[in-house]
Amino acid sequence: MTKIQKVKCVFFSATGTTKKTVTWIGKTVADQLGLPCQDIDFTLPQNRQEPLVFQPEDLVVFGTPVIAGRVPNVLLKFLDTLQGNGAAAVPVVLFGNRNYDDALMELRDILHNKGFQPMAAAAFVGEHSFSYILAKNRPDDLDFSIATHFGQEVAKKVQGFQNAENYPLIEVEGVPYPYRGYYQPRDRKGNSVDIRKVKPVTSDACVDCKLCAKICPMGSISYENVSEYVGICIKCGACIKQCPQKAKYYTDEGYLYHQHELEEGFTRRAEPELFI
Ligand SMILES: Cc1cc2nc3c(=O)[nH]c(=O)nc-3n(C[C@H](O)[C@H](O)[C@H](O)COP(=O)(O)O)c2cc1C
Ligand code: SF4
């Protein structure tokens, strides 16, 4: 096996929880091994134009949020262009205190199919994109201490395998392919609530700073008129949580019901899960 020479922290992160966790883990591994560490952020559409190509000497900590219990389906086309070339990988998913369902299994499989060697994996918790109270302010100090422990264990595993040909594929929690369907929000009568077409509305508090248009990971907010949408909305929360005026919000009843149901139903503290 080629000796690992660089740690790469690769992530999609609309509200920053995936970024914080992945870079923390990656930095810990790099410090333990005395290696350089590089961040590769593919959140914005302009950063998903070219395929990401890795080397056998890379250890790639690769993170996405969980969307409806799975890897965000809007990223699948881009993820299909990844070139692992034998790099060691640590898939990491961030979930908003409900569950990560089959997302980690799916991310592990995507990376494996694209030529990476997934040798450890983890699911961490981040403040829910839909909420200010669900997993509020997570990852927090406790999460970061678990992330430090995880990074140290990954580094030990790398050292233990320096002379092996391949890392064995890491076993993770979840139903193997074909995965379960996307998690479906339901109303009180058990009917499914379709929030795919829902988009935030914009209030008069907007000062037209254009920040939301710059940070939308789907490039869906019009620069000319920030209250208009030119593409799909994945409800990632970036424009809502980062607007300095708190001018973007949801009015759709189905969405608000789902948000309320999550906030009421998932108050227990979900803990990170590590696979090493
Ligand atoms: C459309 C959508 C669906 C989501 N589905 C789930 C889910 O099934 N389970 C869960 O626990 N969190 C879910 N979340 C919450 C995010 O996974 C979580 O907040 C994550 O920390 C966000 O990562 P980011 O800060 O890097 O954007 C969902 C978020 C969005 C936007
Ligand atoms: S970030 Fe807020 S204030 Fe700035 S343009 Fe968008 S909605 Fe308006």
Ligand code: SF4
């Ligand atoms: S418009 Fe939708 S996809 Fe774009 S930043 Fe806002 S919530 Fe995210």
